[in-house]
Amino acid sequence: MLNIHELEAGYGESMILRNVTMKVEPGQVICLMGRNGVGKTTLMKTIMGLIKPKKGSIHYGPKDMTPFPPDRRAKSGIGYVPQGRDIFPQLTVEENLMLGLEASRIRKSKVPDNVYEMFPVLKEMIRRKGGDLSGGQQQQLSIARALVSEPELLLLDEPMEGIQPSIVMEIEHVIETIKASKQMSVLLVEQSLSFATSIADYYYVLDKGVIVAEGNSSTLSEEQVKKHLAV
Numbered sequence: 685m686l687n688i689h690e691l692e693a694g695y696g697e698s699m700i701l702r703n704v705t706m707k708v709e710p711g712q713v714i715c716l717m718g719r720n721g722v723g724k725t726t727l728m729k730t731i732m733g734l735i736k737p738k739k740g741s742i743h744y745g746p747k748d749m750t751p752f753p754p755d756r757r758a759k760s761g762i763g764y765v766p767q768g769r770d771i772f773p774q775l776t777v778e779e780n781l782m783l784g785l786e787a788s789r790i791r792k793s794k795v796p797d798n799v800y801e802m803f804p805v806l807k808e809m810i811r812r813k814g815g816d817l818s819g820g821q822q823q824q825l826s827i828a829r830a831l832v833s834e835p836e837l838l839l840l841d842e843p844m845e846g847i848q849p850s851i852v853m854e855i856e857h858v859i860e861t862i863k864a865s866k867q868m869s870v871l872l873v874e875q876s877l878s879f880a881t882s883i884a885d886y887y888y889v890l891d892k893g894v895i896v897a898e899g900n901s902s903t904l905s906e907e908q909v910k911k912h913l914a915v
């Protein structure tokens with residue numbers, strides 16, 4: 685469904701991603717791994733259209749979406765949860781979620797019930813301001829806002845970063861639920877080997893902007909992790 689071919693992208697003259705080729709198939713959970721600063725966020729932003737590639741192409745289904753602006757990619761069915769909790773602190777939980785509806789392909793006036801079922805804490809806090817939620821709850825809100833638009837492909841950039849273990853488990857559970865539903869694919873930036881091997885179907889390792897390893901997650905070994913991911 686998502687096919688990235690020989691992508692090169694960066695900032696100004698500085699090229700970060702080089703010759704990146706990867707794909708995401710329907711219903712798959714893909715884990716993108718790599719040390720800090722190797723270009724994972726740059727890749728997510730390029731997929732979302734926030735950075736224009738210098739070379740290469742991004743196809744979504746049959747569509748070449750390389751020239752598409754971000755809103756058109758969102759309307760095509762791609763949801764994006766950027767790194768850091770990108771919520772509106774002055775808006776309530778419900779208002780934050782309603783913003784997700786605007787990115788939707790399908791016209792809807794109400795937050796789907798299954799989003800609250802996945803994140804019961806948000807239902808309890810529906811009238812609270814986003815800024816009053818804990819860091820982990822804000823991260824859940826950020827993911828829930830992307831899910832409101834019922835994407836076919838969800839991009840998650842380090843959703844577990846700096847979050848307490850109980851909420852990490854909840855977020856992992858949500859990703860498992862998404863996977864079990866077979867309705868959505870997930871491309872997730874995540875460093876945890878246990879997550880990559882337990883939930884993801886396939887992994888890619890990025891190093892200095894280049895894909896240096898990839899394979900079925902069940903084959904991801906300690907040795908590869910030491911080689912490519914250890915600091």
Ligand SMILES: Nc1ncnc2c1ncn2[C@@H]1O[C@H](COP(=O)(O)OP(=O)(O)OP(=O)(O)O)[C@@H](O)[C@H]1O
Nearest residue numbers: 695698700718719720721722723724725726727767
């Ligand atoms: N706006 C920017 N302008 C110029 N260079 C940038 C910009 N954002 C990131 N970079 C540089 O691009 C490189 C890749 O950064 P990127 O954020 O994509 O890495 P990352 O793998 O996501 O790292 P992390 O895990 O720390 O988020 C780094 O060298 C970074 O300094």
